Amino acid sequence: MTVTSAEAVKEPVRDRLTDPSRFRAVLILLIAVVGSVASVVVTAASASTALQLLGVPDAGWLTTYGLPVATVVGQLSAAAGLGSLVFAAFFVPPQSDGQLDVGGYRAMRWATWSFATWAVCAFLMIPLSISNVSGSPLKEFWNSPETLWTAYQIVADGKYWMWTAVFAIGAGLISRLAFHWGWTFPALILGFLSLMPSALLGHSSAGGAHDIATNSLILHIVAAAVWAGGLLVVLAYAFGDGRWRNLALSRYSRVAFWCVIVVAVSGVLNALVRMPLADLFTTTYGLVVVGKLVTVVVAGLIGGAHRAFTLRELEATDTPRKSLFVRFAAVELVVFAVAFGFGAGLSRTPPPVLATANVSPMELKIGYDLNGPPSARSLLLDWRFDIIFGSLAIIAALVYLRGVYRLHKRGDAWPVGRTVAWLLGCAALLFATSSGMGRYSPAMFSTHMMSHMMLSMLVPVLLVLGGPVTLALRALPAAGRGNPPGLREWILTGIHSKYSRFMTHPVLVVILFVGSFYVLYLGGLFDVVVENHSAHLLMNLHFLVSGYLFYWLTIGIDPAPRTISPVAKLGVVMGSLPFHAFFGVALMMTSGIIAEKWYVSLQHPWAYDMAADQRVGGGIAWATGEFPLVVVMLALLVQWNRSDSRAAKRFDRKEDRDHDAELESYNQMLRQMNAPEPQHAPVDHTPVDAASDTIKTRGTTPSNGTTPPS
Template sequence: MKQTVRLASAGLIVALAVVALALVIPGNAPEPAPPGIPDPGQLVGWGLPVARLVADLGSLATIGFLLAAVVLLPSGPRLEGLAVQAVRIASWFAIAWGMAAAALLVLNVADVFARPLGDLNIDLIASFVLDFGPGRALALQSIGAFIVAVACRWTLGIRPLAVTLGIALAAVVPVALAGHAANAGSHTLAVFSLMLHLLGVMVWVGGLLALGWVALRGSRRLDEAVMRYSTIALWAFVTVGVSGVVNASIRLGSWSEIASDYGALVAVKAVAFAALGVFGWAQRRRIVARGVGFARLAVTEVFIMVATIAVAVVLSRTPTPVGEDVLQTPAERLLGGSMPPAPSVREIFLGFSPNGFGLAFVAFAVSLYAWGLIVLHRRGDRWPIARTASWFTGVVIVAWATFGGIGQYSHVMFSWHMVSHMMLSMIAPIFLVLAAPMTLALRTLPGARRPGEQSPRSLLMAFLHSRVARFFTHPVVSAAIFMGSLYVLYFSNLFGTLMQSHSGHVFMELHFLLAGVLFYYVVIGVDPSPRSVPPLVRFGLLMVSIPFHAFFSVAVMSASYVIAESFYQVLDRPYATDLLHDQYVGGGIAWATGEIPLVLVLIAIFAQWVRSDAREASRHDRQADRDADAELEKYNAYLESLDRE
């Protein structure tokens, strides 16, 4: 334990030194303000990067040790051995993370209002949390960290701790809303790339940190943990690299800006990232093959990673070449970019809008499904071509509806918004559900390495048969979410409110897709389900939902007012200026496109019904062969007894 504390202290000292050098050498160190200008003081100026550094290190250590306990180290339903100690360490780091995030919140209040820490009061802090995005983000992060700390002390069950790990990862997300990405052009792309970058770093660096600790403890389970971490690290490394390139390109604007202070720090970070990738791949492959030296290697890599994170902290406080003035008009600020040209056949089919949610979904959907197919192929197992084609068809539809031509106009015109809505909720989910992604995951996720272990495969199976899954897959619940959300969203102020923010756009797209997947999972799903719904009930559920959808479409077409009128008025688009007519067209599109999935789903239900009858007949035939038609003989005897009476 003493060695662990010494290494943690050494890592923090190295990180602080790198922060100081990265601020002092370019001349960006905090300096007193000129006389007459409000100044929060040197304590705030230096405290901000230090608090940010402590929060980042605390978050990655928390996530890393939880990852080791839940995923990397073999354990049964309840943690045992070293995994228990890892959870306890994670709880202490979570406390440090929460306190650092709270301190960072207070320091930001002093910085924004240009007041020394002694002049702050509760009203200023409350105003910052309620009225400023960074304030809300830091408050949520601090609350999330303390929830994780309490959960780590409350349970040692691997399933609750898996949820706790998810909460810890979710607590990192608000940071993406508080940095430079929040004000950059291509807003959703900038935010999503930063979000994925942070999550990748947390998993990659945090996991290696925890593995280094496992190695220092001399655990015999290190080899098993390293093997599983290697796959996770590869995914995290690729995610960090791709998202980092995307985010840096948005903030730099052009290659010429690489000579700026911000560009120089980006270059240093890129070199360190590339060196870590080469170093980690070559050296770990050699050392792990020999079975020795992992602890030394891991500690060396962690120190380099900590220094890189320190550079990233300074980078987050360095002005970007592409500043807030990139979005000048109210319409550009609402859209996160410039107004697209008038719709045309070419723009609809070949247009592109850098939507972060759509790009992230497509990238992971293609990569994960393809990885599953590769694993099956290496094992010599076969996977139906029809399912593969169905998955990639659904992914293409999601791409078209989010960052393709349809997505380009979905935030500008109500009619095209409705096309995107129908594609995401009623067309794409059919193909995604029929591709059986959960079945593929269950066949390819890592299984138990030793008897009784709770593996990723068993955790997924447990979730699919949990009470939460049973509740949401109830036919009434899934139909209520699928159809009821239409009325709640469009016939209240919610749609107009969500359209005012980029996160609102993302929420709607995610909700449309998930609601559609849930509904069709119940109606035509081929994956394992906690409920067995007979084909006739599925057909009835589909028939009941059709009138609700038709009535919604008619209500939109018949409305005498413009839905989200203030949003579209601020956009002031130069084409399709008749807002009520555009809304009428959108209602008609919703009505017309409701017929397409009806035909597809009816075909799928009929096919599943036929296969179900065939399987049942085959089962009866096998039973008859085993017991010489005992059931039939019993029935015939019953008929004979009736005849004798």
């Protein structure tokens, strides 16, 4: 059945089941109440201590308790929204024409209301946060909007919550208007971005080791949202006996397993950064951390029971609403609500030692100290693991090796060179972000440029030569005709989508790859964003993605949305490299200091010549521009040679099948062209009588002397 309108999606003929919306509404109300109560209890236990340590007056009970309640309700709504989008995108399949089926459509509508609630809570958090920071009662801002606007421009928390509301509104609008499966992905991106500002607030965003704390909190929040929000949606879907119930639960179970690991590990790391183990059971902050950890463990154990028992019981039962899975999952959601409430209260609870106490200006800005200038030894051996990009490098290597193992296990060969290239690319990514180079990158422009060039020049080249898409398409099983699409089909859909064709247009790829250098460094953008940790994460991500797109288009061995000739590929590279070289020269000749205010504020413990270091950074940018030219030319020559070899082999096989018919035809044509022309007798133009074959002459007499008849 094909759905072409909202009405058709709402009431399909073959899936006319009990609408689980009321059941979901009751669950949301229940977990919101439980989470709010937990957050209020934690806040009440630590509110007075927090005010004493922060040195601000009491803003009133409305701010004190309204802040954690709005936080936990908003975060639970964001989790429900993100879980709904993940459900619609991956847990249930769309229809054959790409339209959402009934389960996906309902999930998108749930996402709309969830993100709307998240946006409302974010708007409420703006005056609540300002009231909390300033110590002014909330009613003063209601009576004087001008004061609220002035405070909003000063207090950073207000801007963070405004961005949260903007992203949540965008995700909600797309979810409301979407009927096609492809629109779940832009909604997912905006929903993910709506969680990021809250990850950059609170204790994790300042003080010592805030880089580790912030990165771990990002992973913690996203994994917890997918885990809890996904459970809410699949529970409602199972309660309504959805068509793809077993498939959705199976897929959610695999995702939830990894979410449990990420939530547990990231939570422990974040807690260890904020407090020593000795204070775990002797302080309010430590006790709340223990309580939150217990709730996560309990939720994980219930999840394990799902995988071991309840999913099998649900598959066999005819009444899903009375199944053991529904009961266990409802209890698990209540446990999640308590965990979210503890988290909201924890953001209002001061750690045993304030994050900004006894830290140097450099540690306050970048999260750690650098005791001296960089050396070869420190760049190679002085490591600080990047939780996000370092983990990404390790996971990418392991997943790739698993794909290669799967191919070899079934007897298929995979080129060793591709495996080596991919592993070297992952190692380069790990080194650029977690070694001494990554450690010194926020504090020195030259090492930042070294890391930048590795992430945009070296790492993408090696990853592209690894052919990950080809490996995935060969290693992943096909869903088969009539079966729900899986990961292999999702990859193919992404490659052939209009969005992929747009993103791989040569002009856009060159602009992203080279033009961003000028905008970021020479356009002044780097001066604005360098102080934000989130900006460093986005810059690293941009370097990787833009470089990968460029080399995927020029030397990629994977199937791509656009196919261009080797000559065109070489033209793209040759046309873009002069702009890259000119950027390096312009950087060396720039008289002003890029991000001077930032580097001065770090107060380096050694003599740091910013102008000289900037010239070194420009030289690095200029010199590394030659590397991709050599690699691309070599890769194109190899691909050109292999293309000719493949064409020759195809021709030889064809000739073997038809016994060299084409060659014989060609030789016959040559023989005909070289054959001598035949000799012809002279042509006699004397007229001949057709009846008697006698030669007619005019004015002559026959040889027998008779007169021809008149």
